[in-house]
Amino acid sequence: MLSRALLVVSAGAIAVTGAALVGGCPPSTEPAPDVDRLAVVAHVGAEIMEPAFADLADKADVLEAQTAALCDGGADADKLQSAQDAWKAARKAWKTVEGYRVGPMDELRNFNSIDFWPRRQDALDGYLAGTDAPTEDSVRLGGVAGRGFPVIEYILWHAEDDLMGNLAYLGEGIHCAWAVAAAADLSTTLTTLHNAWSPDDGDFVGTLATSGQSPDSFDSAQTALDLIVNDLIGHVEGMKGIKLNKPLGDRDGAEPDPCDSESYLAHHGLDDLRANLDGFRRAYIGSVDGEPHANSLHQAVADLSDDALADDILAKVDEAEAALSTLPPPLFDRFTDAPDDVRAVRDVLGELHVLLAVDAAGRLGVTLTFNDNDGD
């Protein structure tokens, strides 16, 4: 009897409460559209990421060829310029894909062999002081200290803008031969990486496109989306934290140390960051021409939001690019002579990070870390 009375009273109470609450919160006038997460991850994989890795592999081939030409018969200014241009082109392509860590880059664990930073200076100098002619295999066996973009940069720009100094360094010992071997190793690594994406080989494009539908793929399209979005969030966080905050000295509470900044010998730091942002933008809007695609993260966020969040994210990317453009090159010098200008860029990236990690991640139902210790 008591239970029945309690049930009646409670049911009445909840009905009244519910009605009051519904009245107090304007419900959506239309149901949320069905976001096709599978279409998004399939599109981003096939139309943005795989082509970008193909472009990177092609440019790494060019770098390998130009470096071999540089050292074939003695280095000269023209050949050095060609090799340096090839490095910059490949570097830009690499920085474009740097945030695309889902799948092959994560599984092959070859990030450090491509871009280990900061360089292990002592170890590298030790290698370069050797006398045995390096090969692609010996460079690979030597570990990350002797491999990747930063090593080739170190050899091609050892004296930074001093052409004669650079040529002199290349002429010493095994320096040029090491650059050739490192470029060949890099090309092999990046070709392997692209092959893992390519529909004609490892077909990670197909893996993404069959998320939730194939036992060899992800459990669900949401799982694949989680990984892609988390990688992009981590990418932006890395730009803010490691690439700017650390050289500023703010990350560790120390004096500015521009030598922590990437590509400083080649004076390519600003271009690195621009390529990073461009890579993010492409993955976010699902196109390379600047117009958001229907099957893009941008559209998914827009569909899941009543407000302008999706466009706000794009506007923040624009703002970050604009802030970057106010910094005259080289970025290396700006850490010490205009640190507040660099901080302004960092802060805009921080705001972009908030929009992604807090707002967009929430709308997309993306868990920022995976851990089934989470719960209630």
Add this chain to the structure above:
Amino acid sequence: MAPTTSMGPASRWVSPVDGASLAVVRMIFGVVMAFGMLRFWGRGWVDEFFVQPSFHFRYWGLAWVPVPGEVGCHVLVWGTGVAALLVAAGAFTRASLAAFVVGFTWLELLEESLYLNHYYAVSLFAVLLLCTDAAQVWSVDARRRRRRGEVPGAHIPRWQLGILQLQLGLIYFFAGVAKLQPDWLACAQPLTIWMGRSGDVPVVGPWLAHPTTAVIMSWGGCLFDLFIPLVLRSRFRLWGWLVVVGFHVVTGSLFNIGLFPLVMIGLTTVFFAPDWPRVLQRRLWSHHVVARAPLTTTPPRLLRAFLVVFFVVQVLLPLRHWAYPGPARWTMEGFRYAWKVMVMEKTAVATFHVVSVDGTRRRTTDGDGELIPLQKKTMASRPEMILEYAHHLRDLHEAQWGTPVRVTVDAFAALNGRRSQRLIDPDVDLAAIEDDLRPKTWIVPLAPQPTCR
């Protein structure tokens, strides 16, 4: 425990009942907990959560709880697991339960970012089991007593089941009360966000992700939580329990809530008739059951006092958030130990700025290099943990720099689909804020904005 015999008129709660259902609860509890500890160890969480972090978030007022070393943490987890197995077997039951309570609660208290409602519930149930004669039947202890020539009773006083029922009822009821708010009932949040993740589940995905499903589940979940204790106490208890099973199976498969469904499914069998396992046993095996002399007992005075205090606290803790301004799911004041289960999807980031008072030294950090991802994620959305980390940064840098520092934070959070906003006043020097239970005036109030989508 040495029961006292009631000499007065037998009331319902001191009347003897079969101890079989309590024995089943004890066994389920012990097995699930042993599995839970094995799972915790097997997934590498001992190292990940206890050993690797160089900094641990501690519960307010409990920072004195010692953190064992690497070996100690592993021993603690294994020891707690073994204790759980002994509880299941009913061997040295009271000592095993005491060891389990100490071990499990100790582990809980090592790291605040690991807080889960069901971990807290486990500690409470273990304490309550410790107050009962859980090993009266079907236990190694009972067998040992028989071997010694004693005649162990097969009955327990009804209140021993009642305290477990009451605790379960409080959990469900307050979980239901926590859902009586606009986000849950009017906007179906956070279920709309969470269910949207299930869109590509084969066959049922489109229905799961449909917004109407979230609305139905929100209201259904709220009604379930509010009324299931009453249903389980009524003559419809079997149907109620089947609903409990269905509810927890569904939520367990859709959401990442660990062992919580298993715990609740197992413990809610305590609402069945006390002799249900024996009835089942007779039906399945036609086993002859020996009736033993029943005891009519009331708890000893000290235990009675303890249980009164225990349940008064259990009623007051979920209500304490009324002492604080703003919704608890935003401020987190009064949120824990209150069964506010699954009522928020809160994403957040926090960046700390440490500046020496003379302005010559500065550091900006989000905890990278010191905090593990779970700590960072959890801290960013919880003001009290932000304050704790700010104090850690203050102490660290004042020691390193040899000068007082200011610590401010850029903390942004988004609750249940709202746009992000500041969680903490960025101008407040957290280094100078006392960590106490008073309302945190430095929390930026949740801005009113429609949340429905």
